[in-house]
Amino acid sequence: MVSDSDIIEYAYKNALRGNALDRETVIALLEIRAESVAAGKLGEAARKVAAEITENSGRVWASIGVDYAPCPVSCHFCSFGEQWGVVREEYRWSTAEIVDLAKKFLYGGAKWITLRTTEYYSLAELTALAKQIRQTIPGNYGIVANTGELTDQTARLLMSSGVSVIYHSLRLREGIDTGLSIKSRLETLAAVQASPLDLAFLVEPVGSEHTSAELADAFLTAMNYDASLTGVMARIPVPGTPLGHIPVVSERRLAQIAAVTRLAAGCNAPDICIHPASLLALEWGANVVVVEVGAIPRDTGNSKKEWNNFDLETAFTWFKQADYKVDRGV
Template sequence: MDDAAVSLLRKVSERKPLTEDECVYLLGFPEDSPEADMTVCFADRLSRIANDNTGEIGAQIGIITGPCIADCGFCKYAVGTTDADDFVMSDDTLRDYIGRITEHGDVTVISLMTIHSFDFEDLLGAVRVAREEAPEDVVIAVNTGDLTRQQCISLRNAGVGRAYHAIRLGEGDVTRLNPFDRLETVRNLMSASIGVVTCTEPVGPEDSAREIVRSYLGSEKEGFIHGSVAKRVPVPGTRMGGCGEVSDRRLMHIASVLLLSTAWKADVSAPVGYYGGFYGGFGKVYAEYAGNPRDPKDYSEKSEGRTVGWARRKLFEDGYSKIRKADGSTVPLDRDYLRMTGSL
C-alpha cells in the first residue's frame, strides 16, 4: 500500500480538504489497485455516515428534443448527426408522467430537460404544468440551454427551484457552445435565486486527471450548490460514439476522490461536502423518462429501464436501508417497500 495515499486519506479523516495536486495523485493509481479500492471504500463510508445510509431519487423528463444547434459530439440530438424529429411534450403527457413518478412520494426533484435550442414559452408552460401537478414538496428543476437573466427570473416565478447547468469537458471544441455563455447562464440563474447544480462531464478516456479535478474544484469556487461526475456514454452515430468510455470502476474511483476533495467544507459536523449531484452516485439516483441525450431510443424508460422502480432497486441493491421522501421523512427500503411500490 502506498504510504502517501494512506497519508492523504488520513488527512481527510482529520477534516482537511485535499488540494488539486493531491487529488491528481490519488487518481494516478490504476482503477484495480489497492489504493483505488481503499479510496472508494473510504468515500463510500463517509457518504453513508453523512446520509445515515439513506437513498434519494430524482427524475428527469425530456420535454423538448430534436436536432440541436449545440451539435455536441457526444449527444444523440446533435444537429450534424441526428435523425431525431422536433418534439415538444404535450401538457397532458407531462401531467401523466408526473403523476406516475410522484405516486409514492419518494421522488424529491423533477428536472425538465430540453435541448439547447428551444422555444422559451414552451419551457415556461411546462414548468407551470409541472409545478401545478407535482406535490408541493417536490422541487421542480430545469436542465436546458443558455438563458437570459429575465428568463431565469420568469422560471423562478413559475416555480423552478433548481437548475442543472455545466461547462462540459471540451466545451467549445467538442460542442458549438461558448464556455463564457454557459457561465453567464449559471450566473443568471444564481441571480434569480435558483440553486444551480453541475457535473464534471462527460468524462472520456482521453481526459486527464488534472482536467477532471480542475473542472470539479473550479465549479465549487464558482458557487454551484452541488457538483458530481459522469462519464461519456458512446451513443452510436454520434461523432464521439467510437471514442471509448471509462469503466464504471474508474468512474467510481474518480467520484470518490472528488467527494473526498471537499468532504468537510459544507458542514464540519458531517462529511456532506460539495459533492451531492445525482449523476455521480453516493446514494442519489436519477430516473430518466422520454428523450435522453445518452439513449439512442426515443423513450429512455423503455430502453435502459431507468425508471423510478429501477432507482429504488438500485438503491436497495447498493445496500441503502432507507429512502428519503419528498416531505423529508424516511421509510425503510426493504423488499416489502419494493413490492408495495411495484418495483420488483
C-alpha cells in the same frame, strides 16, 4: 513520498471537517489506479463521509426529455447534433404527458423532476410546464431545469415558475467537443449563482480521453459556482457522432471519480450523483441516481420507457443494497 493511503486519509478527515480539497490533492486521488486496492479504500472512505453528510439518505433524480429535435449546436457526443444526422425527426411531449410522467416518478419516490430541453426550447413553454407540475402535484420536491443559456432575468423567471434547481455545467473540453463557448457557459453559471436557485453541476461527459487534471478543473469550477449537487456523468458513445467510436469508461473508474467528488466537496455539495447509475458508485459514496425517459442525448430513442432499463424499483433496490434510506419528494 506520500502514499495513496496517506492522501485518502487526509481527504477523508478534511471532508468530515467540512472543507473542500485543493486541486493538487483532487488530482492525486484521481490518479490512483481504478483497479487498485487503494481505489477500494478510497471508495470506503467516501461512503463513510456520505453517511455522515447525507444522514445516509439516497435520492432519485427523474429526468424527462421533453423535446426531441436536431440541434444546431452539434456537440460531438450528442445524438441531437444536427450535423451528425442521427436524429432527423422532431417531437415534443405534450403538457399532459409530461405531467403524467412527473406524477409517476414523484408518487413513486423521486426527489427531483428534471425538465430537460434542447438548446432552443421556448422559455415560455418551459415556465408553463413547471407551473403546471407545481399546481398539479403538491409535495416537497424540486423541479430542475436543464435548458439553454440563462441570464439573471431568465433565471429568476424560472424560479418564479416553480423551478428550484438549474442543471448546468462547464463541460469537459467545452468549445472543442461542444458548439458553445466557455464564456456563455460561465455567464449562465454566474446568473444561477446570483439567483436564489440551486445549481446541479456534474463533471461531464467523462470519457477515457480526459485527464485527471481536466476532471479536477471541471469539479473545482462546480465548487466555485456553489453547486449543491455534483458528481460524474459518463460520455456514452453514440454511433454516428464524432466521439461515438471511443468506448465508455469503466464502471470502476466512474465510481472512483464519484468517490473523489464526495471527498473533495466535503459538506459544500452534499448530494453526489452517478450517471449512468451504478451500485458500485453508491457503495463508494454517491447518493443520487437518475431515472430518464423521453428524449435523451446519449441515445437515439424517444420513449416513455426508462433509459437503460433503469427504473425506480431498481434504484430503490440498489439504495437498499448500499445501505441507504430513500429521501422522497412526495
